[in-house]
Amino acid sequence: MYKKKRLGVNIDHVATVRNARGEMYPSPLRAALLAEKCGADSITIHLREDRRHIKDNDLKEIKKRLKIPLNLEMAATKEMLKISLKFKPSFVCIVPEKRAEITTEGGLNLSFNPKFLSKIIKNLKKNGTRVSLFIEPIKKDISKAKDLGADCVELHTGKFCNNFNKNKNYKKDYEKIKKAAVYANELKLEVHAGHGLNFKSTKILTKIKNIEEFNIGHFIVGESIFGGFPKIIKRFIKIINKK
Numbered sequence: 001m002y003k004k005k006r007l008g009v010n011i012d013h014v015a016t017v018r019n020a021r022g023e024m025y026p027s028p029l030r031a032a033l034l035a036e037k038c039g040a041d042s043i044t045i046h047l048r049e050d051r052r053h054i055k056d057n058d059l060k061e062i063k064k065r066l067k068i069p070l071n072l073e074m075a076a077t078k079e080m081l082k083i084s085l086k087f088k089p090s091f092v093c094i095v096p097e098k099r100a101e102i103t104t105e106g107g108l109n110l111s112f113n114p115k116f117l118s119k120i121i122k123n124l125k126k127n128g129t130r131v132s133l134f135i136e137p138i139k140k141d142i143s144k145a146k147d148l149g150a151d152c153v154e155l156h157t158g159k160f161c162n163n164f165n166k167n168k169n170y171k172k173d174y175e176k177i178k179k180a181a182v183y184a185n186e187l188k189l190e191v192h193a194g195h196g197l198n199f200k201s202t203k204i205l206t207k208i209k210n211i212e213e214f215n216i217g218h219f220i221v222g223e224s225i226f227g228g229f230p231k232i233i234k235r236f237i238k239i240i241n242k243k
């Protein structure tokens with residue numbers, strides 16, 4: 001039976017544009033509600049330790065008004081655990097975070113403090129939140145994600161996208177993602193994909209039936225300058241569900 005693929009719209013960079021001028025616009029809340037209206041399946045926001053884009057008040061307002069699931073990306077820290085337990089987002093995706101990075105570089109290191117990671121996962125799940133781990137498409141990490149108690153894995157598509165955009169040998173990266181997705185499903189982990197995706201790279205990854213959810217942000221916000229937010233979101237929904 002065909003299972004509809006879900007689109008999570010990441011609106012971090014609506015906040016980046018707002019913060020660049022220290023203004024009140026464009027509003028991430030307005031973007032979240034518009035994406036919801038356009039058929040997005042969930043909204044993703046990353047509350048970073050340095051609050052460089054999404055701020056605590058954005059999380060509060062979006063959580064209050066959004067009807068579709070909110071996916072909170074967060075680092076595995078005590079502060080973020082406290083915030084997510086308070087706001088109870090439907091989904092949490094645990095991501096690595098380095099202060100100096102421009103964006104999330106690489107997947108989580110699951111060997112670093114696994115006891116704390118599994119404690120976070122357990123607490124979030126007990127609080128009714130679905131937990132996903134953002135990892136490299138590597139078998140060893142998928143097995144570890146399962147052992148840590150995650151519900152889902154989000155496979156980092158950055159390397160595949162970089163090579164695809166440069167027309168380098170991206171087929172090996174595609175095969176790596178495919179193998180990882182199949183293996184994760186065998187372990188009964190739900191599979192998501194994200195980072196660096198555009199129309200073309202997303203279209204290729206939709207061939208992997210095991211991927212149920214795509215989380216896309218930077219390209220949607222950037223391309224919206226030319227096509228408008230609703231049009232770009234609707235085009236992605238069509239791409240990921242074309243049979």
Ligand code: PXP
Nearest residue numbers: 104134194195196215216217218
């Ligand atoms: N998924 C995860 C876990 C991420 O950290 C990010 C970037 O914040 C994305 C998806 C979206 O990536 P992009 O903005 O490049 O589409």
